[in-house]
Amino acid sequence: xxxxxxxxEPDAWSWDQQVARGEAxxxxxxxxxxxxxxxMRSMKIGDRGFFYHSNIGKEIxxxxxxxRESAPDSTSEDPRWDCVVIKAVTPVxxxxxxxxxxxxxxxxxxxxxxxxxxxxxxxxxxxxxIVCRLAGLTP
DNA sequence: GCCAACGTTGGC
DNA sequence: GCCAACGTTGGC
Numbered sequence: 001x002x003x004x005x006x007x008x009e010p011d012a013w014s015w016d017q018q019v020a021r022g023e024a025x026x027x028x029x030x031x032x033x034x035x036x037x038x039x040m041r042s043m044k045i046g047d048r049g050f051f052y053h054s055n056i057g058k059e060i061x062x063x064x065x066x067x068r069e070s071a072p073d074s075t076s077e078d079p080r081w082d083c084v085v086i087k088a089v090t091p092v093x094x095x096x097x098x099x100x101x102x103x104x105x106x107x108x109x110x111x112x113x114x115x116x117x118x119x120x121x122x123x124x125x126x127x128x129x130i131v132c133r134l135a136g137l138t139p
Numbered sequence: 140g141c142c143a144a145c146g147t148t149g150g151c
Numbered sequence: 152g153c154c155a156a157c158g159t160t161g162g163c
Contacts, residue, residue, distance in 0.1 A: 007160095007161090009160095009161085032159095033146075033147095033159095033160095034146085035146090054160080054161060054162085055160090055161060055162080058161090058162075098162080115144095115145095116143095116144080116145095116160080116161060116162065117144065117145060117146085117159080117160050117161065118160095119160080119161095
């Protein structure tokens with residue numbers, strides 16, 4: 001299984017909205033960046049990801065699961081763009097902020113810290129483990 | 140609201 | 152194929 005991180009501005013699409021979609025999940029539309037798209041293309045059903053609030057909060061607030069592999073983005077006419085569907089799995093017990101990630105040993109190479117503009121990013125198993133612990137979750 | 144980082148576009 | 156101009160993201 002691989003691990004990922006999905007960024008969203010809570011003004012545009014928040015964790016609460018994601019939770020409200022329940023088992024149906026939500027198509028992760030709107031990604032118009034090749035790197036982010038390629039990350040989605042690498043995802044398999046059952047992969048897990050963190051849900052991160054950018055701009056407001058700047059913290060990891062939940063865990064999601066990939067429930068459909070990459071397919072054309074219904075919000076784009078352009079066939080270049082596709083996306084996965086994710087569903088909320090569990091909220092964190094304690095949010096993990098960007099600031100904290102910058103300070104925690106082992107997370108200094110996280111894309112969240114090093115490549116701030118990438119909206120869909122890979123997370124290494126080691127990073128996943130560390131962040132889960134900080135979030136009060138069992139990895 | 141500013142601006143740094145970085146991705147994309149388009150002229151040459 | 153280079154690179155300047157431009158647009159966007161996202162932290163501050």
